[in-house]
Amino acid sequence: MTAQPWTTAPLVALDLEGTGGQDRDREQILEIAIVPLDNGFPNLAAAWDSTVNPGRAVAPRPWISRDLTGNRLATAPTLDDIQAEILDRLDRRIIVGHNIGVDWRLLHRHPPQVQPAALIDTARLYRHFNPACQRWNLVRLLEKYALNAQVAQLVPTGRPHRALWDAVGAALLLPALVEDLPATTTPTAQELVEMAGIRIQDKPPHLAKAEQIALDV
Numbered sequence: 001m002t003a004q005p006w007t008t009a010p011l012v013a014l015d016l017e018g019t020g021g022q023d024r025d026r027e028q029i030l031e032i033a034i035v036p037l038d039n040g041f042p043n044l045a046a047a048w049d050s051t052v053n054p055g056r057a058v059a060p061r062p063w064i065s066r067d068l069t070g071n072r073l074a075t076a077p078t079l080d081d082i083q084a085e086i087l088d089r090l091d092r093r094i095i096v097g098h099n100i101g102v103d104w105r106l107l108h109r110h111p112p113q114v115q116p117a118a119l120i121d122t123a124r125l126y127r128h129f130n131p132a133c134q135r136w137n138l139v140r141l142l143e144k145y146a147l148n149a150q151v152a153q154l155v156p157t158g159r160p161h162r163a164l165w166d167a168v169g170a171a172l173l174l175p176a177l178v179e180d181l182p183a184t185t186t187p188t189a190q191e192l193v194e195m196a197g198i199r200i201q202d203k204p205p206h207l208a209k210a211e212q213i214a215l216d217v
Helices: 021-026 079-090 100-109 122-129 138-144 148-154 163-180 189-196 205-216
Strands: 011-018 029-038 048-051 094-097 118-121
Touching: 011 079, 011 100, 011 163, 029 079, 029 163, 048 079, 048 163, 094 100, 094 163, 100 118, 118 122, 118 189, 122 138, 122 163, 122 189, 138 148, 138 163, 148 163
Parallel strands: 011 094, 094 118
Antiparallel strands: 011 029, 029 048
């Protein structure tokens, strides 16, 4: 799968908004957006996003949008309600995102059944050919590549740090970064994974045990 040209590989951009890593095992997903890439560009007609009811109070924090706190999420679907949709859209796909390791850590916990083919980090891809750069967040890189207007056009009611805006931003940033690669041919998906991939962790112990029981039977 990953040996084909990256533009024809099954890539999807992902962004999660959560309560924050300081919650550790209690961290919850508050919003999710999944945007397929079609010929290397975001396909908004096939995109999907949803807020998520975390089942508990959400402490206000600077990085959490005011639309994702308090009573606003009380009527949103729970993670159980949308788990099948998430699995259907992400399983065996190559997931792209900005600092995707953060999203993967949370997704690997809720729901752990997701089995992507690979993970590509646009922040890591930028650092691949700019190794001396400091940390560049998504908004700054979109500004650098003059992509903010295009994100605003595709997500007119969105804004940074909301899942759909950030997922579309990462989906637009990827081809811009590929254009900057010091190569004369279109890279394969595997080459992008080698440049900017994030290691997919081992399966959670309870899943590994369940699969071993199934094999034993």
